[in-house]
Amino acid sequence: MTTLTAKDKDAVRTFWAKVSGKEEDIGTDAVARMLAVYPQTKTYFAHWKDLSPSSPSARKHGITVMKGVADAVSKIDDLKGGLLTLSELHAFTLRVDPANFKILSHCLLVVLSIKFPNDFTPEAHVALDKFLAAVALALAEKYR
Amino acid sequence: MVEWTDFERATIADIFSKIQYEVVGPAALARCLVVYPWTQRYFGNFGNLYNAAAISGNPMVAKHGTTILHGLDRAVKNMDDIKATYAELSVLHSEKLHVDPDNFKLLSDCLTIVVAAQLGKAFSGEVQAAFQKFLAVVVSALGRQYH
Numbered sequence: 570m571t572t573l574t575a576k577d578k579d580a581v582r583t584f585w586a587k588v589s590g591k592e593e594d595i596g597t598d599a600v601a602r603m604l605a606v607y608p609q610t611k612t613y614f615a616h617w618k619d620l621s622p623s624s625p626s627a628r629k630h631g632i633t634v635m636k637g638v639a640d641a642v643s644k645i646d647d648l649k650g651g652l653l654t655l656s657e658l659h660a661f662t663l664r665v666d667p668a669n670f671k672i673l674s675h676c677l678l679v680v681l682s683i684k685f686p687n688d689f690t691p692e693a694h695v696a697l698d699k700f701l702a703a704v705a706l707a708l709a710e711k712y713r
Numbered sequence: 714m715v716e717w718t719d720f721e722r723a724t725i726a727d728i729f730s731k732i733q734y735e736v737v738g739p740a741a742l743a744r745c746l747v748v749y750p751w752t753q754r755y756f757g758n759f760g761n762l763y764n765a766a767a768i769s770g771n772p773m774v775a776k777h778g779t780t781i782l783h784g785l786d787r788a789v790k791n792m793d794d795i796k797a798t799y800a801e802l803s804v805l806h807s808e809k810l811h812v813d814p815d816n817f818k819l820l821s822d823c824l825t826i827v828v829a830a831q832l833g834k835a836f837s838g839e840v841q842a843a844f845q846k847f848l849a850v851v852v853s854a855l856g857r858q859y860h
Contacts, residue, residue, distance in 0.1 A: 598838075605838030606845055622838050675822060679829045679841065686830040691747035692765045694826070698748055 573703055578645050580696035585642045587688055588681075595680050596635025597628045602676040610669055634673070641704045648707035660711035667712065670705035677701065715850050717792055724843040728828060729789045737827050738778030743769045744823040752816055781820070788851050795854045803858035814856040821848040 573581075588595065601622035603610050617626040637655060644651025659665055678697060682689045746753050747765045756762065759773040768774055784802065791798040806812045825845060829836045836844075 602838040602841055606842040675825075679826055679836075682826040682830045683833055683836060686833070689826075689830065690765070691744045691769065694744060695748040695765075 573645065573699060577696045577699050580693055581642060581645060581700045584681075584685075584688065584693050584697060585639070587685060591684065592635045592639055593632050595631075595677070595684065596633075596638075597631035598680045598683075599673065599677045600627050600631035600634060602679060603673050606676065607669075607672050610672060613663070613665060613669075638677070638701075638704065641700075641707075645700070648703050649710055652704065652707040653710075656708050656711040659708050660713075667705060667709045670701075670708060674698070674701035674705065714793070715795070720839070721843040721846065722792060724840050725789055725792065725847050728832070728840070728844060729786065732782075732828060732831055734782035734786070735775075735779045737824070737831060738780070738782035739775035740778070741820065741824040741827045742778035742781060743771075743774050744827060745820045746774065748823065749816075749819045752819060755810065755812055755816075785851065788847070788854070792847075795850050796857060799851070799854040800858060803855050806855055807859040814852070814859060817852040817855050821845070821852055824848065 604614075604620065604622045604627060611620050614620060614626070614630075617624065619626060621627070641648060641652060649656075678689075678694065678701075681697065682694075743765075746756070746762060746768045753762050756774070756777075759771060759777075761767040761771060762774075787798050788795045806814075825841065825848065828844065829841070832840070
């Protein structure tokens with residue numbers, strides 16, 4: 570896809586400053602939504618005792634994912650390099666089909682829209698959508 | 714035939730009774746044109762679409778956004794036969810407007826995000842699932858007459 574412009578990066582960093590402190594809630598809500606709206610994603614978590622969107626495993630996973638996204642924001646100037654280890658994890662161990670990155674990104678954006686109805690403007694939306702697409706690309710880097 | 718649960722029927726009816734078509738429609742279409750700028754290819758005669766502010770303030774975008782929501786209303790009122798309800802619209806989008814059906818999904822995603830902002834916490838995961846299922850059926854019906 571496209572590279573992030575300086576304007577995109579600024580928009581992402583500015584928006585993310587507002588997110589500060591709410592990461593856990595956002596992450597858990599996004600993963601819960603993903604499991605509820607796209608039940609096929611549950612296939613990756615067959616090892617959980619409880620696959621319901623509000624389960625402790627789902628919550629914990631939401632926090633983990635969000636930590637990764639926050640980390641990506643801090644490494645926005647070099648996502649490929651910065652997310653190398655995570656890419657190897659997703660490529661060789663987790664082997665998540667990259668189509669699912671789009672799904673989770675969408676759920677994340679829905680949560681942001683709910684939590685920040687005034688700040689999640691169309692301009693912020695396009696910057697974050699591009700950013701998440703870039704993160705997904707960096708995560709898929711080591712797949713093949 | 715699409716099977717709808719009671720929850721899904723009630724949820725769709727509820728959402729569409731709560732949202733203002735002339736607010737949500739324009740906002741969703743504008744967002745689509747900003748977030749996925751290639752969709753602007755279908756609106757060459759809409760005038761100024763040069764930046765997000767221009768798009769959001771464009772009266773033709775607003776009018777068309779409202780038209781789209783009223784179009785969705787037809788599916789809300791005919792949930793048991795959306796395919797037939799949209800047969801003509803499908804032909805229109807394919808034969809006359811020549812819209813790539815992938816765009817329907819892009820607009821759906823923007824609609825979901827705008828409705829989420831409108832409904833706030835009430836837009837739970839279950840509500841979102843019902844809404845996205847509805848939109849998926851609409852998108853499928855709209856793409857059905859393409860050949």
